[in-house]
Each structure stands twice: as structure tokens, then as C-alpha cells.
Amino acid sequence: xxxxxxxxxxxxxxxxxxLTINCTYTATGYPSLFWYVQYPGEGLQLxxxxxxxxxxxxxxxFEATYRKETTSFHLEKGSVQVSDSAVYFCALSEAPFSGxxxxxxxxxxxxxxxIQP
Amino acid sequence: xxxxxQTPKHLxxxxxxxxxxxxxxxxxxxxxxxxxxxxxxxxxxxxxYYNGEERAKGNILERFSAQQFPDLHSELNLSSLELGDSxxxxxxxxxxxxxxxxxFFGPGTRLTVL
Numbered sequence: 001x002x003x004x005x006x007x008x009x010x011x012x013x014x015x016x017x018x019l020t021i022n023c024t025y026t027a028t029g030y031p032s033l034f035w036y037v038q039y040p041g042e043g044l045q046l047x048x049x050x051x052x053x054x055x056x057x058x059x060x061x062f063e064a065t066y067r068k069e070t071t072s073f074h075l076e077k078g079s080v081q082v083s084d085s086a087v088y089f090c091a092l093s094e095a096p097f098s099g100x101x102x103x104x105x106x107x108x109x110x111x112x113x114x115i116q117p
Numbered sequence: 118x119x120x121x122x123q124t125p126k127h128l129x130x131x132x133x134x135x136x137x138x139x140x141x142x143x144x145x146x147x148x149x150x151x152x153x154x155x156x157x158x159x160x161x162x163x164x165x166y167y168n169g170e171e172r173a174k175g176n177i178l179e180r181f182s183a184q185q186f187p188d189l190h191s192e193l194n195l196s197s198l199e200l201g202d203s204x205x206x207x208x209x210x211x212x213x214x215x216x217x218x219x220x221f222f223g224p225g226t227r228l229t230v231l
Contacts, residue, residue: 034219036222042224043119043121043207043222043223043224043225044160044207044209044222045119045222046219046220046221049219089160103162103165103172103173104150104152104162104163104164104165104173104175105150105152105162105220106162107159107160107161107162108159109159110159110160
């Protein structure tokens with residue numbers, strides 16, 4: 001079956017530090033890949049996505065590149081802020097276009113990121 | 118605000134009881150998904166409905182069931198509750214026909230089973 005592995009943390013960084021959160025996946029097909037973020041007390045928000053190999057998703061200074069050869073989708077940000085403190089989830093979806101929605105997402109365990117001023 | 122609403126926000130009940138969680142998807146979204154988030158299992162996909170019909174099943178227990186109504190809102194029914202069912206339950210919705218399956222999540226219902 002499908003699975004997603006990511007570092008669980010907590011990861012503690014100082015403001016303006018460089019961030020990398022590793023994510024690797026196992027899938028039987030050709031998945032789409034996502035990073036979601038969960039702020040305290042809130043639901044998940046889509047941060048970025050990539051649907052095919054070598055695609056780079058980016059949003060709010062965060063980037064991740066779909067690497068099929070290494071089955072990875074690592075999240076990076078050049079300079080983190082205190083407001084980036086949250087839990088980050090890597091996820092995949094393997095459903096092909098069906099014209100009627102798709103199967104559920106497979107999530108990693110989540111990485112708790114703490115940014116100190 | 119994702120546009121997905123869930124009620125109630127919190128629910129406290131006893132073992133053996135039955136509860137119903139409600140979700141209203143974003144306007145125009147035909148697919149609804151239910152997820153369970155717990156400390157030991159993480160985020161797990163439970164079930165998906167599309168336009169009133171069950172589309173996909175994940176790790177959903179037989180004690181749990183769901184349905185989607187003609188107005189597209191969905192309900193997740195949990196019965197014979199056990200302590201281990203205590204978790205955060207999320208609903209998400211997506212636009213039909215989207216290849217990359219972007220899902221929008223509600224704020225969740227926190228269920229506590231005592």
C-alpha cells in the first residue's frame with residue numbers, strides 16, 4: 001500500500017534559519033504530492049502541491065520538488081518566521097482523473113515546527 | 118476560512134454511546150472526505166462520498182458509518198464508542214474532476230469518550 005514517511009520532530013529553529021523537512025513516499029502508481037500545514041486549533045490548509053516528476057510547488061516562501069528517482073518531496077524555506085510555527089504534513093494521492101473526485105489522502109505523521117525569536 | 122463547516126466543535130460522551138458528526142462542504146464541492154486524527158495513529162482517511170454515493174473507503178471501523186445527503190452535507194455516525202475512538206475528526210471537500218485532488222479541510226470535531 002501507499003505510505004509517507006517524514007521526520008516527526010519537534011524541529012526547533014531560530015528565526016531566519018533555513019528549514020528542511022524531509023518527506024519520502026511509497027506508492028504503487030504515480031501519485032500527486034502535497035504539503036499541508038496545521039496551525040494550533042485549526043484544520044489543515046494546503047500549503048503547496050506537485051502533480052508530476054520535477055514539478056516544484058511553492059507558496060509563502062516554501063518550496064518542494066517532486067523527485068521521482070528518490071521518491072521524495074522535501075519541504076524547504078530559506079528564512080523561517082515565528083509565524084511559521086505549526087505542524088506540517090506531507091501527503092500523497094494516487095487517484096487518477098475519474099471525473100468524480102478521488103480517493104483519500106495518505107498522510108505522514110506530521111512534523112511539529114517551533115520557531116524561536 | 119476554508120468554507121467547510123463542521124458541527125459540533127467539541128463532543129464529550131461515554132463508552133457504548135452513539136454520536137453523529139456533521140459536515141457541510143464548500144459551495145459547489147461534490148466530494149466529502151472524513152479523516153480521523155489521533156496521537157497514536159496520526160491522520161487516517163476513513164471514507165469518501167461523491168454526490169451522495171460512497172466512493173472510497175479507508176481505515177473505517179464497522180462501528181462507523183457515513184452518508185451524504187441530497188444537499189451534499191455529510192454525517193459521520195460513530196456507535197458503540199470506545200475510549201480509543203477519542204480523536205479529532207476532520208471533514209474535507211473537493212471539486213469533482215480535479216486531477217490533483219485538492220482538498221479543503223474543516224476545523225474538526227474533537228470527540229472525547231469517557
